[in-house]
Amino acid sequence: MSWAVILALGTVITAGIYLALSRDLFRCLIGLALLGNGINLMLFTSGRLNSLSPPIIPAGDTVLGATANPLAQALVLTAIVISFAMLCFSLILAIRIVQENRSDDTIALREAEPHSNDPLKPIIEDEP
Numbered sequence: 001m002s003w004a005v006i007l008a009l010g011t012v013i014t015a016g017i018y019l020a021l022s023r024d025l026f027r028c029l030i031g032l033a034l035l036g037n038g039i040n041l042m043l044f045t046s047g048r049l050n051s052l053s054p055p056i057i058p059a060g061d062t063v064l065g066a067t068a069n070p071l072a073q074a075l076v077l078t079a080i081v082i083s084f085a086m087l088c089f090s091l092i093l094a095i096r097i098v099q100e101n102r103s104d105d106t107i108a109l110r111e112a113e114p115h116s117n118d119p120l121k122p123i124i125e126d127e128p
Contacts, residue, residue, distance in 0.1 A: 005045055013038035025094050025104040029087065036083040044076045 016038055019031025098104045101112050114120060 005041075009038060009041050009045065012041060023106050025098065025106055025109070026091075028106070029090050029094055032090075033083065033087050036079070036087075040076045040079050040083070043072055043079070046072050 012034055016031045016033075016035030019027045020035060022028055022031065094104075097109065101109055103109065103112075
């Protein structure tokens with residue numbers, strides 16, 4: 001069981017890194033989502049997978065025995081909600097960028113930026 005989880009974890013993180021380094025904007029976003037899910041899986045597995053007893057400390061004891069750690073599960077649940085919200089926001093932002101520039105190639109998007117000496121680019125003044 002643990003070897004299967006380790007293999008799945010490595011596969012998801014590797015695929016996420018591969019897609020995040022792509023030139024296509026949407027593939028980059030999917031890669032970042034996969035990378036986030038891989039990290040969530042890694043956090044979830046840090047809370048022990050094989051324990052079936054509930055995380056309850058018996059009366060009089062001060063140490064949690066051989067049970068699953070509920071803190072890792074709570075952290076992963078929070079991270080899933082936050083990463084889903086960020087993915088939705090990023091997808092809407094990417095759709096708007098593609099509509100404006102008519103391209104989803106990141107190099108073409110980089111070339112579409114104005115140069116530093118462009119008069120239409122806002123000037124950043126140094127504050128004294």
